[in-house]
Amino acid sequence: MKRLLVVLASSLLATSCSANRGPSHATDDRPTIAVTYSVLGSLVSELVGEQARVTVVIPDGQDPHDFEPSAKDIEAINEADLIVSNGLNFEEGLTSVLDSADNRGVPHFVVTDHVTTRVGDGSTTTDPHVWLSPHAMVEMIDDLSTTINTKFGLDLTQRTASLVDELTALDATISARIQDLGGCTLVTGHDELGYFADRYGCRVIGAVIPSFSTTAEATAGELATLRSLVAQHGVRAIFTGLGTSSDIVARLADELGVPAIELSTHYLNGATTYDAFMTRLVDRIVEGLS
Numbered sequence: 001m002k003r004l005l006v007v008l009a010s011s012l013l014a015t016s017c018s019a020n021r022g023p024s025h026a027t028d029d030r031p032t033i034a035v036t037y038s039v040l041g042s043l044v045s046e047l048v049g050e051q052a053r054v055t056v057v058i059p060d061g062q063d064p065h066d067f068e069p070s071a072k073d074i075e076a077i078n079e080a081d082l083i084v085s086n087g088l089n090f091e092e093g094l095t096s097v098l099d100s101a102d103n104r105g106v107p108h109f110v111v112t113d114h115v116t117t118r119v120g121d122g123s124t125t126t127d128p129h130v131w132l133s134p135h136a137m138v139e140m141i142d143d144l145s146t147t148i149n150t151k152f153g154l155d156l157t158q159r160t161a162s163l164v165d166e167l168t169a170l171d172a173t174i175s176a177r178i179q180d181l182g183g184c185t186l187v188t189g190h191d192e193l194g195y196f197a198d199r200y201g202c203r204v205i206g207a208v209i210p211s212f213s214t215t216a217e218a219t220a221g222e223l224a225t226l227r228s229l230v231a232q233h234g235v236r237a238i239f240t241g242l243g244t245s246s247d248i249v250a251r252l253a254d255e256l257g258v259p260a261i262e263l264s265t266h267y268l269n270g271a272t273t274y275d276a277f278m279t280r281l282v283d284r285i286v287e288g289l290s
Helices: 002-019 023-027 038-051 071-079 092-104 134-152 157-179 194-200 220-233 246-256 274-289
Strands: 032-035 053-056 082-085 108-110 185-190 203-209 238-240 260-262
Touching: 032 038, 032 071, 038 053, 038 082, 038 134, 038 157, 038 274, 071 092, 082 092, 082 134, 092 108, 108 134, 134 157, 134 194, 134 274, 157 194, 157 274, 185 220, 194 203, 203 220, 203 246, 220 246, 238 246, 238 274, 246 260, 260 274
Parallel strands: 032 053, 032 082, 082 108, 185 203, 185 238, 238 260
Antiparallel strands: none
């Protein structure tokens, strides 16, 4: 029923928005880019600078996996000159709204259509957590820059080159820091660090929620298996985050005698740039494994 109401609201707002683009467009003729979540929004903002208005739909701190849009959020998507989303059902609550905008012809750049994706171990489902690898983000930057230039005539050549250099340097720095650990075995809140692990030579042996989505739940049997794996591999910490039950994580950590360390993997949480976001993430992982 909730999804049906979202679809109906999207349809009504689409009709309204086609007749009235809103007061903000009357005073600012820059193109508007609606980005679904904050980490991706930080990259888009760095790419376009002041040449476009970037709005983030999902408020920072809310779980993108189970976020449900308000009428205002739907309006922001329908009014956008370009939508930039993650794709692969990451923004689960926005799926019908994004589909509606697509049907109306709103230009839409889906990041995971422009990067090399991975499939989870023992799964046929494609992992949506591409932003947790700067290398993956480098893959899509040129295509995004070209899309923006084609649609709006914005020359982003210098900004694109600068951002690619920044992401490449960040990738090298992260690689060196993880290699210095001499080993990187991870247990996570849900199955979110696959791209990070693949890129930097880590091994994810399990997750509290063994799913790419925080909307799933772990069974008692799966939690028992995780306890056994943590003990078997001498895991030093459980890395948890948004959408994972703090009570379950605390109980596991207490039973196993390891710390539970919270990671901000899905939102900026005070970081002002993607570089700062990833650096803080790595700081926490290195601290937990040292």
